[in-house]
Amino acid sequence: MRTKLEIRKIVTSDWFKFLQNQICEEFEQIEKGKSRSKKSKTFKKTSWKKSKNPMDGGGTYAILKNGAVFDSVGVNFSEVSGRFHKKFRSQIFGARENPNYWASGISVVAHMKNPKIPAMHFNTRFIVTSKNWFGGGMDATPTIKDLKEKKLFHKKIKITCDKYSKKYYPKYKKWCDEYFYLPHRRETRGIGGIFFDYKKNNWEKDFSFVRDVGLCFLDCAKTIITKKMNSKWSKKQKNQQFYKRGRYVEFNLLYDRGTKFGLNTGGNVNAILMSLPPAAKWK
Amino acid sequence: MRTKLEIRKIVTSDWFKFLQNQICEEFEQIEKGKSRSKKSKTFKKTSWKKSKNPMDGGGTYAILKNGAVFDSVGVNFSEVSGRFHKKFRSQIFGARENPNYWASGISVVAHMKNPKIPAMHFNTRFIVTSKNWFGGGMDATPTIKDLKEKKLFHKKIKITCDKYSKKYYPKYKKWCDEYFYLPHRRETRGIGGIFFDYKKNNWEKDFSFVRDVGLCFLDCAKTIITKKMNSKWSKKQKNQQFYKRGRYVEFNLLYDRGTKFGLNTGGNVNAILMSLPPAAKWK
Numbered sequence: 001m002r003t004k005l006e007i008r009k010i011v012t013s014d015w016f017k018f019l020q021n022q023i024c025e026e027f028e029q030i031e032k033g034k035s036r037s038k039k040s041k042t043f044k045k046t047s048w049k050k051s052k053n054p055m056d057g058g059g060t061y062a063i064l065k066n067g068a069v070f071d072s073v074g075v076n077f078s079e080v081s082g083r084f085h086k087k088f089r090s091q092i093f094g095a096r097e098n099p100n101y102w103a104s105g106i107s108v109v110a111h112m113k114n115p116k117i118p119a120m121h122f123n124t125r126f127i128v129t130s131k132n133w134f135g136g137g138m139d140a141t142p143t144i145k146d147l148k149e150k151k152l153f154h155k156k157i158k159i160t161c162d163k164y165s166k167k168y169y170p171k172y173k174k175w176c177d178e179y180f181y182l183p184h185r186r187e188t189r190g191i192g193g194i195f196f197d198y199k200k201n202n203w204e205k206d207f208s209f210v211r212d213v214g215l216c217f218l219d220c221a222k223t224i225i226t227k228k229m230n231s232k233w234s235k236k237q238k239n240q241q242f243y244k245r246g247r248y249v250e251f252n253l254l255y256d257r258g259t260k261f262g263l264n265t266g267g268n269v270n271a272i273l274m275s276l277p278p279a280a281k282w283k
Numbered sequence: 284m285r286t287k288l289e290i291r292k293i294v295t296s297d298w299f300k301f302l303q304n305q306i307c308e309e310f311e312q313i314e315k316g317k318s319r320s321k322k323s324k325t326f327k328k329t330s331w332k333k334s335k336n337p338m339d340g341g342g343t344y345a346i347l348k349n350g351a352v353f354d355s356v357g358v359n360f361s362e363v364s365g366r367f368h369k370k371f372r373s374q375i376f377g378a379r380e381n382p383n384y385w386a387s388g389i390s391v392v393a394h395m396k397n398p399k400i401p402a403m404h405f406n407t408r409f410i411v412t413s414k415n416w417f418g419g420g421m422d423a424t425p426t427i428k429d430l431k432e433k434k435l436f437h438k439k440i441k442i443t444c445d446k447y448s449k450k451y452y453p454k455y456k457k458w459c460d461e462y463f464y465l466p467h468r469r470e471t472r473g474i475g476g477i478f479f480d481y482k483k484n485n486w487e488k489d490f491s492f493v494r495d496v497g498l499c500f501l502d503c504a505k506t507i508i509t510k511k512m513n514s515k516w517s518k519k520q521k522n523q524q525f526y527k528r529g530r531y532v533e534f535n536l537l538y539d540r541g542t543k544f545g546l547n548t549g550g551n552v553n554a555i556l557m558s559l560p561p562a563a564k565w566k
Contacts, residue, residue, distance in 0.1 A: 184546045184555075242562070249563075250556075253536035254546075263467045263537075272467075273533075273565065279525070280532075282559045 005132065009102060012126040012207060013079045016106040017060075019214045020077040023108060024062050026218060027073060034229050035068040043075065048268040050080050057081050061271040065278065069229050071111045074274030079104040082265060084129075093198055094131030102128040105136075106214070107258070109275040110221065115241035117228045118142035118149070118190065119248060121275070122217040123258065124210045134206050135197035137172065138217045139180055140224070141190030141248060143241040149227075150191045153220055157194055160216040164209050172196045182251055189251050242281035249280050288415065292385060295409040295490060296362045299389040300343075302497045303360040306391060307345050309501060310356060317512050318351040326358065331551040333363050340364050344554040348561065352512050354394045357557030362387040365548060367412075376481055377414030385411040388419075389497070390541070392558040393504065398524035400511045401425035401432070401473065402531060404558070405500040406541065407493045417489050418480035420455065421500045422463055423507070424473030424531060426524040432510075433474045436503055440477055443499040447492050455479045465534055472534050525564035532563050 002010075024043045032040045041064050049058035059078030064070055084092055084099045095101065105125030112119060124136030140153055154173070161168035172194035180189035194213070199206050252259050252275050262272035285293075307326045315323045324347050332341035342361030347353055367375055367382045378384065388408030395402060407419030423436055437456070444451035455477035463472035477496070482489050535542050535558050545555035 184552050246559070249532060250536060253533060269467050276529070276565045279562065279564045281562045282556065 005128065008132070008203065008207075009104065009126070009128065012210075013104040015207075015211060015214075016079075016104055016124070016126075017077050019211075019218075020060070020062065020075050020106050023075050023218055024064075026222060027064065027070065027075075027110075030069055030222065030225055030229070031064065031067045033226075041065070041067040041070075046270070048271065050082070050266060050268075055081055059268065059271060061268065061274060063274055067113065069113060069225060071113045072274075072278045073110040074108065074271075076107045076271050076274065077105075078267070078271065080265070080267070085264070088264065092129060093127075093133070094129035097130040100129070107275075108217070111245065111277045112225070114228060114231065115143045115233050115237040116146075116231055117225055119245070119277070120217075120221050120224070122214070122221075124214055126207075126210075131200065133198045133200040134210050135199060136210060136213055137176055137179075137193060137195035138213065138220070139176055139190055139193030139195070140220075141244065143244040144237060149224060153191065153193065153224065156216055156220050156223070160212050161194065163212065164205065168196075168209075169194070180251065182247060182255070184254075185247065185250070187247065189248065239281070242279060243283060245277040245280040246282045249276055252276060288411065291415070291486065291490075292387065292409070292411065295493075296387040298490075298494060298497075299362075299387055299407070299409075300360050302494075302501075303343070303345065303358050303389050306358050306389075306501055307347075309505060310347065310353065310358075310393075313352050313505065313508055313512070314347065314350045316509075324348070324350040324353075329553070331554065333365070333549060333551075338364055342551065342554060344551065344557060346557055350396065352396060352400075352508060354396045355557075355561045356393040357391065357554075359390045359554050359557060360388075361550070361554065363548070363550070368547070371547060375412060376410075376416070377412035380413040383412070390558075391500070394528065394560045395508070397511060397514065398426045398516050398520040399429075399514055400508055402528070402560070403500075403504050403507070405497070405504075407497055409490075409493075414483065416481045416483040417493050418482060419493060419496055420459055420462075420476060420478035421496065421503070422459055422473055422476030422478070423503075424527065426527040427520060432507060436474065436476065436507065439499055439503050439506070443495050444477065446495065447488065451479075451492075452477065463534065465530060465538070467537075468530065468533070470530065472531065522564070525562060526566060528560040528563035529565045532559055535559060 028042050043062040043064045045060055045062045047060045050056040057080040062075045065072050081102045084095045084101060089095045089099050103125060105123060107123040110120045118140040120140050122138040126134050158169040173192060176192045176195035177188060179195045259272055311325050326345040326347045328343055328345045330343045333339040340363040345358045348355050364385045367378045367384060372378045372382050386408060390406040393403045401423040403423050405421040409417050441452045456475060459475045459478035460471060462478045542555055
């Protein structure tokens with residue numbers, strides 16, 4: 001018989017997989033709506049295995065490039081197991097007692113063609129060591145300030161959070177601002193959003209929250225994108241976007257824990273670095 | 284009266300400053316030789332201070348952008364003092380005993396317009412903690428393989444090394460290959476060169492070697508650049524260069540110790556990140 005925890009692994013992993021397909025489908029619809037050519041761009045899916053041992057798991061990353069709306073968007077699903085290397089054990093919650101881990105998650109990074117639409121990032125994950133917990137969040141990185149858009153984004157997130165607890169939004173918003181920060185630039189990466197980790201109060205409630213965060217992201221992305229996808233932009237604005245993406249690259253390679261975790265635990269490089277923009281500039 | 288070590292600090296720092304000017308002048312001559320317009324691009328120099336306390340030092344970075352030969356080239360001089368933060372002390376040679384440090388150095392990174400000419404990097408430094416030592420090296424990162432060029436580059440370096448010891452070149456070449464390596468890509472950054480650190484045998488000899496390494500870099504750069512600066516390139520080759528630069532960015536932000544050292548010790552961000560290319564792409 002399966003333990004409760006084993007069932008929870010299957011159920012969360014299934015949800016992340018379902019959400020990946022859902023996001024890919026809806027983003028393809030957006031591309032279809034915008035593309036002038038009869039054949040609009042679709043996601044290319046690649047599956048990978050962590051090792052020859054099927055128990056180590058792997059994932060599927062879906063990437064759409066050079067679209068009419070998306071310059072590049074990656075939607076990653078993964079489910080991996082392994083043992084933490086000695087030097088990481090002390091850094092990972094619950095890994096000191098037992099170095100074995102299981103982790104499943106979905107992550108999305110969308111870099112837009114139109115510099116008026118912010119880059120958008122979303123991730124949720126379920127991690128099992130000797131402890132087990134959820135983590136995740138979403139945030140947006142505009143090139144050009146848009147106060148109305150920022151308000152809308154945060155409002156949608158707040159509504160989702162408030163369904164569970166009035167404490168979630170302020171707490172996770174602050175965490176997000178602190179996490180997506182470039183100390184060497186004294187700049188935030190973007191306009192924030194929410195970030196949460198080590199979430200392990202009530203599993204059913206937590207999982208429901210994680211599902212809602214995923215649906216909220218899809219809603220935010222669709223609303224924000226479709227509002228602006230037909231607006232024109234200048235060459236200067238596109239150039240500004242390339243410089244903003246330079247900062248995005250700096251954050252992801254210098255500070256992002258997910259990137260480091262992935263590269264350190266033998267994850268798939270193309271899947272991990274799909275967060276990088278197709279092109280970036282530095283002044 | 285000044286101690287021997289204080290005199291050594293002044294002498295090395297003066298050399299790095301002199302070499303910075305020399306490199307800038309000679310690179311400007313190369314630009315002048317290539318530029319069709321009457322007014323060729325020159326270096327823009329910016330001086331910065333680490334803090335309000337003049338004892339903390341600072342530096343001068345010289346940058347030339349959008350040249351006829353160089354897409355961007357930075358020639359950095361710095362001389363800084365401070366105290367290592369507790370969490371770095373165990374990582375720095377001689378800092379456990381005494382957290383105070385003094386460091387002076389020159390670093391050069393050149394990203395070329397012509398994708399047939401490799402990106403070139405050079406650095407030498409003198410560092411004083413409770414120990415004092417030289418470090419440095421140079422390496423090249425071509426987009427398009429050129430075995431003859433690789434041989435020439437390594438030959439020139441070997442001749443310089445052999446003047447001091449037959450052991451230097453093989454040892455420092457190996458160190459360079461190990462250092463400029465991207466484990467997540469299982470790729471070297473480029474075609475190598477030399478890398479050395481903790482050099483503290485015979486100060487006079489070491490300093491002479493460090494000076495010769497600087498002059499050898501200038502010779503290599505001039506020879507390699509002038510050989511190819513008038514050759515044409517295709518759009519495809521330029522695009523290849525952008526992808527190669529993506530890897531350069533990955534190395535510098537994920538692994539480079541100099542970048543981490545600079546950002547962690549409150550160095551000037553523009554001076555540190557002048558190593559990044561003006562534009563990079565990811566597939």
